[in-house]
Amino acid sequence: MKQKQIQKSGTASGSTQSRVSDHFSVNAVAVAFSGNCLDLLREIPDKAIQLVVTSPPYNIGKEYERKLDLDTYIAQQAEIIRECSRVLSDTGSICWQVGNHVDKGKIVPLDAVLYPIFRDLGLVMRNRIVWHFEHGLHCSRRLSGRYETIIWFTRDTKDYVFNLDPIRVPQKYPGKKHFKGPKAGEYSCNPLGKNPGDVWDIPNVKSNHVEKTEHPCQFPVELIERLVLSMTHEGDWVLDPFMGVGSAVVAAVRHGRRGAGAEIVKRYAEIARDRIDLAMSGKLPVRPMGRPKYDPQAAGNKLTQSPWDSDAKTDAQLRLLQAVADYEV
Numbered sequence: 001m002k003q004k005q006i007q008k009s010g011t012a013s014g015s016t017q018s019r020v021s022d023h024f025s026v027n028a029v030a031v032a033f034s035g036n037c038l039d040l041l042r043e044i045p046d047k048a049i050q051l052v053v054t055s056p057p058y059n060i061g062k063e064y065e066r067k068l069d070l071d072t073y074i075a076q077q078a079e080i081i082r083e084c085s086r087v088l089s090d091t092g093s094i095c096w097q098v099g100n101h102v103d104k105g106k107i108v109p110l111d112a113v114l115y116p117i118f119r120d121l122g123l124v125m126r127n128r129i130v131w132h133f134e135h136g137l138h139c140s141r142r143l144s145g146r147y148e149t150i151i152w153f154t155r156d157t158k159d160y161v162f163n164l165d166p167i168r169v170p171q172k173y174p175g176k177k178h179f180k181g182p183k184a185g186e187y188s189c190n191p192l193g194k195n196p197g198d199v200w201d202i203p204n205v206k207s208n209h210v211e212k213t214e215h216p217c218q219f220p221v222e223l224i225e226r227l228v229l230s231m232t233h234e235g236d237w238v239l240d241p242f243m244g245v246g247s248a249v250v251a252a253v254r255h256g257r258r259g260a261g262a263e264i265v266k267r268y269a270e271i272a273r274d275r276i277d278l279a280m281s282g283k284l285p286v287r288p289m290g291r292p293k294y295d296p297q298a299a300g301n302k303l304t305q306s307p308w309d310s311d312a313k314t315d316a317q318l319r320l321l322q323a324v325a326d327y328e329v
């Protein structure tokens, strides 16, 4: 029903005119605001948003940020988070995706320092999702960082929206049956799949990713699709105050939700608008949700063979070596 209303309020499919608005209006379908997120937030009525999902700058001196002292950074984040809480619906969610702030080799986990801001606004944490990925900088004085987190908050209510079924993943043992009791012999798993858990292994967007743009750290769309599908209904608003190239809004419009975002760098805001437009007409290439990760060894990629390992072992040899190791005392 809401989905039909959304399609009506946009221009006809295939039109060259953009269906992406510059400013927020409750009747819009998608908004790409070029400017400071606080200015976009001021345009949004109280409780209008069902899901706020974002990845703010980490204050590490990326090309789109000016490095601030940590207290100033936290105070700026607090002001934006307060506004996000104001626009959040009573059943809505805020998902803040962060990594580490790094200063002269010392790391500060941003979820830990931002947590009190959410708590002091009366929000409660529902999950701290670990997003694991394979690619990133190689560190020599500490372990290379291969995860970031998504901290998920709602209001202190039992009525927050959470739909598990659209994000279930395949069961490991779908053929498993109850072996005793009244259901003995019946399949024991949920046929729709299992809960994906709170550790998500999703490729980050690096050079050969189908969604790669010139932005240095964009969300993979599938990461946000899980949040959109489980925490919103069709027609609801999804907001990304630090939109970058618009991946969160793309995830929203791909599933019949409305999406709004702000981006301070004009060039990124333009790319966001183009991507959202393409997504609305079903033409934006994205990595599909649930596609298994590329395994270069299984795919026979020759680069997986080590040039330094002159006596490369076969699987059978490795199993024998393993057995020896198991029995040695």
Ligand SMILES: C[S@@+](CC[C@H](N)C(=O)[O-])C[C@H]1O[C@@H](n2cnc3c(N)ncnc32)[C@H](O)[C@@H]1O
Pocket (backbone or CB within 6 Å): 035, 036, 037, 038, 054, 055, 056, 057, 058, 064, 065, 215, 217, 218, 219, 220, 241, 242, 243, 244, 245, 246, 247, 248, 262, 263, 264, 265, 268
């Ligand atoms: C970590 S990136 C987010 C990338 C985004 N998730 C994507 O998929 O493209 C943070 C973005 O916030 C933007 N930004 C920084 N301060 C901002 C502000 N006050 N208002 C709006 N955007 C801001 C930066 O230019 C940067 O593109």
